[in-house]
Amino acid sequence: MAVIAGPESATPPRARRPGAAGARHRSRRRSERAVVNAVLLLIALCFLAPLLWLFLASVNGTAGLRVTAPDPLTLDNFRAVLTTDITFLPMLNGLVLCGGATALCVAASVLAAYPLSRYESRFKRPFLLTILFTTGLPITAVMVPVYAMFVQVDLIDTMYGTVLFLGTSSLPFAIWLTKNFMDGVPLVLEEAAWTDGASGMQTLRRIVLPLMWPGVTVVTIFTFILMWGNFFVPFFLLLSPDQQPASVSIFTFFGSRGTVQYGQLAAFSMLYSTPVILLYVVMSRLIGGSSALGGALKG
Helix, strand or coil: CCCCCCCCCCCCCCCCCCHHHHHHHHHHHHHHHHHHHHHHHHHHHHHHHHHHHHHHHHCECCCCCCCCCCCCECCHHHHHHCCHHHHHHHHHHHHHHHHHHHHHHHHHHHHHHHHHHHCCCCCHHHHHHHHHHHHCCCHHHCHHHHHHHHHHCCCCCCHHHHHHHHHHHCHHHHHHHHHHHHCCCCHHHHHHHHHCCCCHHHHHHHHHHHHCHHHHHHHHHHHHHHHHCCCHHHHHHCCCHHHCCHHHHHHHHECCCCCECHHHHHHHHHHHCHHHHHHHHHHHHHHCCCCCCCCCCCC
């Protein structure tokens, strides 16, 4: 008598081994990762080549436009630029101009961004769009009327006049950036402070600013960097050589007949970038890479 095997006793089909498909997937992922890494490495080399030239040319006694090993290796370029007229006074002027303008710009941007972030108005959107438009307005488009106005009000060739213009010209960008950071501060914290009798300025000073300190730091760094590299404004508004910042005095390394002192230019450029690097390092340590909003809504 024949016995018919049921479905339970049937021999199961041979399962496909997932190893081949997984191996092909891993191989494709490795290939894609290798291509991406190669492209990123190429982009990094494009950015590192000018920095490598800057470092090598600053210690090269016969520096040119080519990236070559120093021959001879010397520090004479730094000794030549480390003088009062070439480096120290222009750097001091630049710190006074950019530091004062940054402080003015950040303080004004906080006061302007607070009502834009916390209050509703039918003029709010047009005002924000106007700010966004002015961030893309080139500074050269307004320099001629600004120069005429500075001559009329006797602000030409003055440090405080240049500080005012630098601060106000960077204000649209700072307001837009500050408002975005201020929007992240919970409104319920201010409402609790208002319940306790705090005024608007007390709430801004004791609640909002401590919580958005990382955002204020970012605005400060970006504003200072934009001002530190500004050549056109101080060159246009400051006529006296002893008041011009380092961004203008760097032009003196280009000779009148097309000759350039590349070694001294590279050495000065390295010294010129030092304040920005120090500002970034110090401010990064102050904010500590963490947000002050952590735990603000607990309890």
